[in-house]
Amino acid sequence: MLFSLDTNIQFINGVGPRRAALLKKEIGIETLGDLITFYPFRYIDRSRFWAIREVHPDMGYVQLRGRFTSMSIVGEANKRRLVMIFTDGIGEMEVVFFKGISWIQKRIVMGNEYTLFGKVSVFHESINMVHPEVEPPSTDPIRGTATLQALYPSTEALRNNGISQKFFSRIQADVWVKMADRLEETLPAPLRQSQKLVSKTIALKNIHFPESNVMLAEAQRRLKFEELFYIQLDLLKQKSIRHIQIKGARLLRIGAHFHHCFALLPFELTNAQKRVIKEIRNDVGSGKQMNRLLQGDVGSGKTLVALLSALIAIDNGLQACIMVPTEILAQQHFASISKMTAGGPTVIGLLTGSTKASERKMLAQKLLDGSMHLLIGTHALIEEQVQFSRLGFVVIDEQHRFGVDQRARLWAKNPTPPHILVMTATPIPRTLAMTLYGDLDVSVIDQLPPGRQPIKSLHFHDSRRTHVYGFMKEQIEKGHQIYVVYPLIKESEKIDFQNLEQGYQTILQAFPKPAYQTSVVHGQQKAPEKASYMELFAQGKTDIMVATSVIEVGVDVPNASVMVIESAERFGLSQLHQLRGRVGRGPAQSYCILLTGNKLTKEARQRMELMCATNDGFEIAEADLRLRGPGDMEGTQQSGLAIDLKIANIAKDGQLLELARRIAQQIIDIDPQFQLPENKILIPKLQRLRKNVVDYSRIS
Numbered sequence: 001m002l003f004s005l006d007t008n009i010q011f012i013n014g015v016g017p018r019r020a021a022l023l024k025k026e027i028g029i030e031t032l033g034d035l036i037t038f039y040p041f042r043y044i045d046r047s048r049f050w051a052i053r054e055v056h057p058d059m060g061y062v063q064l065r066g067r068f069t070s071m072s073i074v075g076e077a078n079k080r081r082l083v084m085i086f087t088d089g090i091g092e093m094e095v096v097f098f099k100g101i102s103w104i105q106k107r108i109v110m111g112n113e114y115t116l117f118g119k120v121s122v123f124h125e126s127i128n129m130v131h132p133e134v135e136p137p138s139t140d141p142i143r144g145t146a147t148l149q150a151l152y153p154s155t156e157a158l159r160n161n162g163i164s165q166k167f168f169s170r171i172q173a174d175v176w177v178k179m180a181d182r183l184e185e186t187l188p189a190p191l192r193q194s195q196k197l198v199s200k201t202i203a204l205k206n207i208h209f210p211e212s213n214v215m216l217a218e219a220q221r222r223l224k225f226e227e228l229f230y231i232q233l234d235l236l237k238q239k240s241i242r243h244i245q246i247k248g249a250r251l252l253r254i255g256a257h258f259h260h261c262f263a264l265l266p267f268e269l270t271n272a273q274k275r276v277i278k279e280i281r282n283d284v285g286s287g288k289q290m291n292r293l294l295q296g297d298v299g300s301g302k303t304l305v306a307l308l309s310a311l312i313a314i315d316n317g318l319q320a321c322i323m324v325p326t327e328i329l330a331q332q333h334f335a336s337i338s339k340m341t342a343g344g345p346t347v348i349g350l351l352t353g354s355t356k357a358s359e360r361k362m363l364a365q366k367l368l369d370g371s372m373h374l375l376i377g378t379h380a381l382i383e384e385q386v387q388f389s390r391l392g393f394v395v396i397d398e399q400h401r402f403g404v405d406q407r408a409r410l411w412a413k414n415p416t417p418p419h420i421l422v423m424t425a426t427p428i429p430r431t432l433a434m435t436l437y438g439d440l441d442v443s444v445i446d447q448l449p450p451g452r453q454p455i456k457s458l459h460f461h462d463s464r465r466t467h468v469y470g471f472m473k474e475q476i477e478k479g480h481q482i483y484v485v486y487p488l489i490k491e492s493e494k495i496d497f498q499n500l501e502q503g504y505q506t507i508l509q510a511f512p513k514p515a516y517q518t519s520v521v522h523g524q525q526k527a528p529e530k531a532s533y534m535e536l537f538a539q540g541k542t543d544i545m546v547a548t549s550v551i552e553v554g555v556d557v558p559n560a561s562v563m564v565i566e567s568a569e570r571f572g573l574s575q576l577h578q579l580r581g582r583v584g585r586g587p588a589q590s591y592c593i594l595l596t597g598n599k600l601t602k603e604a605r606q607r608m609e610l611m612c613a614t615n616d617g618f619e620i621a622e623a624d625l626r627l628r629g630p631g632d633m634e635g636t637q638q639s640g641l642a643i644d645l646k647i648a649n650i651a652k653d654g655q656l657l658e659l660a661r662r663i664a665q666q667i668i669d670i671d672p673q674f675q676l677p678e679n680k681i682l683i684p685k686l687q688r689l690r691k692n693v694v695d696y697s698r699i700s
């Protein structure tokens with residue numbers, strides 16, 4: 001039969017329909033093309049033989065050479081196993097098989113030399129090896145004299161069904177023989193020359209069957225580059241199409257809405273705020289649609305920038321909306337923005353999940369007849385029933401909570417797409433931002449309003465709780481307020497709630513009424529109850545706010561100067577930093593107290609140490625990316641963008657990513673339609689990438 005990259009893997013010798021189905025289910029491999037791009041996660045040096053005395057379970061796969069000296073069958077019925085003693089002449093260990101016993105029994109000859117390849121484990125305090133690969137020493141025809149062997153990611157189910165590392169090597173070799181001369185180059189020749197990248201064929205050959213360490217490194221560099229390059233090419237191409245094709249309302253006027261609010265401001269804008277407002281004005285004055293990401297640390301004053309920009313749109317006869325991720329935050333924004341625009345011409349509305357039907361009707365009316373200028377709300381804003389007469393400016397706060405599709409549904413609310421300002425309070429490492437938001441323009445507020453004292457962060461184990469309570473009392477005596485936050489993790493809402501309830505009771509005992517007043521806010525309360533507790537705290541009528549991490553975003557109570565984070569080890573770095581940003585907003589010295597269990601993993605300890613060492617959100621975001629990897633970063637799952645890279649690693653391959661983006665930009669600048677002969681090669685792969693991305697701009 002004729003094989004192509006689209007051929008199903010069941011037609012490879014030794015695979016068949018049953019294993020093919022399993023491979024698809026377990027690791028998503030369906031075609032020969034999938035298999036060729038199923039990259040090893042590690043390589044082992046098969047020229048290296050270890051002595052039994054040297055090996056230990058932490059080593060992963062090892063290779064041994066020696067002889068079997070005994071063989072016996074032990075155990076009854078389903079515990080039956082074949083136990084053999086293997087020796088390299090100095091040390092010895094047990095080798096155990098639970099499956100394929102009779103087959104092994106027939107094949108192994110006592111006293112002959114074999115090579116064992118497997119993972120070392122410990123059983124009853126001595127080492128052994130379970131189900132290793134056993135081979136007579138011989139040269140492998142595919143690898144020739146090469147000694148690096150690829151190891152592929154696998155699963156329990158695969159291993160239990162005879163899909164071993166050896167099996168992977170064998171089918172990769174088989175596919176290689178069938179496909180090698182039909183693999184097409186996917187990078188332009190001049191680019192490969194200038195960047196000294198090996199050809200696709202050489203890269204794929206060496207990624208699976210490395211000739212040497214040097215060739216392996218070259219293969220990795222080429223494939224990583226290609227992966228990052230195409231993502232950037234796609235993002236930048238989308239961006240350039242938008243710049244060329246999509247018109248936006250041209251906003252040139254600055255009028256009463258802006259001036260009124262500006263005059264009311266009790267402070268000067270920071271230079272960073274001024275710069276960003278200028279960048280936004282340039283965008284919206286250009287006649288093109290703006291798509292801008294605004295990054296800035298917690299408390300850097302993004303909301304104000306967003307509001308002033310929205311007011312410019314309103315001054316130009318358009319409507320604006322601000323979408324935030326939680327109801328509490330929407331209420332807070334509504335309250336503070338109402339205050340900031342009080343007495344002026346701007347009409348502002350609030351729309352959340354708990355807005356009453358009658359109220360909704362009224363809002364809908366005013367939005368449609370254009371008498372409402374600015375709507376603030378949760379994702380209730382996206383719903384189809386919400387229609388504007390001329391929506392011109394959309395602010396999405398705390399973007400990481402929203403998906404790309406939600407962003408896009410706001411686009412569709414006006415015939416000319418509105419200008420879009422996306423704000424994130426979780427600073428994102430540059431490299432991740434380039435991938436997640438690579439199609440947006442980026443502004444950064446890299447300066448906090450003046451007069452803020454850096455927050456002091458301290459880490460205590462639970463055993464020091466009394467000490468911490470003593471400190472909290474001192475702070476309350478000084479007239480300050482305190483947050484006590486418990487982790488909220490969706491999967492175990494019940495347990496989280498119990499934790500919070502218990503914590504709340506403990507706090508009530510340690511801080512009894514009437515000397516101390518405590519508010520509590522959690523997910524099981526109805527919106528009005530939440531709001532009233534928030535209000536009590538915001539007005540300074542309660543000293544302590546016990547809450548789940550719902551307060552993480554946005555809440556602004558300048559008199560709160562202490563943030564106590566319970567079970568801090570259960571939070572990621574970015575989240576801890578977000579929570580910490582709730583304090584330090586007033587003139588007083590603020591504190592963040594991280595309470596953890598007495599025993600911490602190494603990683604958790606690193607997180608606590610870093611939190612105590614720095615207040616810089618970008619530094620923390622970089623470290624978060626390093627410690628957890630991009631897959632776990634907040635926002636990456638919902639982002640809808642291809643962040644699950646096959647070979648490159650955003651945390652580790654930052655330089656290559658920068659290079660890939662620079663080169664992609666050069667190509668787009670010179671040849672946006674890929675019409676030069678050498679660039680035609682880019683079109684098919686880019687189209688394939690596009691096919692996997694939903695085009696939200698077409699969703700109405």
Ligand code: ADP
Pocket residue numbers: 267268269270273296297298299300301302303304425449450556585
């Ligand atoms: P972010 O949304 O970036 O976390 P906010 O917009 O909520 O920050 O601003 C945090 C606090 O700082 C608010 O109380 C806001 O009124 C105040 N603020 C904003 N800009 C300035 C400024 N230029 N000078 C002083 N205070 C400011």
Ligand code: MG
Pocket residue numbers: 302303397425554
């Ligand atoms: Mg904010």
